Amino acid sequence: MIGKSSLLVRQIVRNAFVRAAHDHGGVPGANLPFDINNRFKLTAIMIAFFGSAFGAPFLIVRYQLTKLL
Known part of the structure; x- marks a missing residue:
């Protein structure tokens, strides 16, 4: 049960990170x-x-x- 919740949190954090990096094109200082x-x-x-x-x-x-x- 603990494994599933940790995977869910990891997936949510990863998706937010990828989305944030994609919004600015990966340019340092763009945000x-x-x-x-x-x-x-x-x-x-x-x-x-x-x-x-x-x-x-x-x-x-x-x-x-x-x-x-």
Whole structure:
């Protein structure tokens, strides 16, 4: 009984994987929400994204400290 259910799960997962790979033609990065072909644009976007997350605590602390004065 356990064997049949594991085969069913394996078949479902395999079908989903094959379908997902087939939708985008097997091209690396085709399923990403941003373009990875222009490396300069990608670098700028990543710097802005990670830089804003890194800089936010510092800006919040600065705002709170200037609010006290």
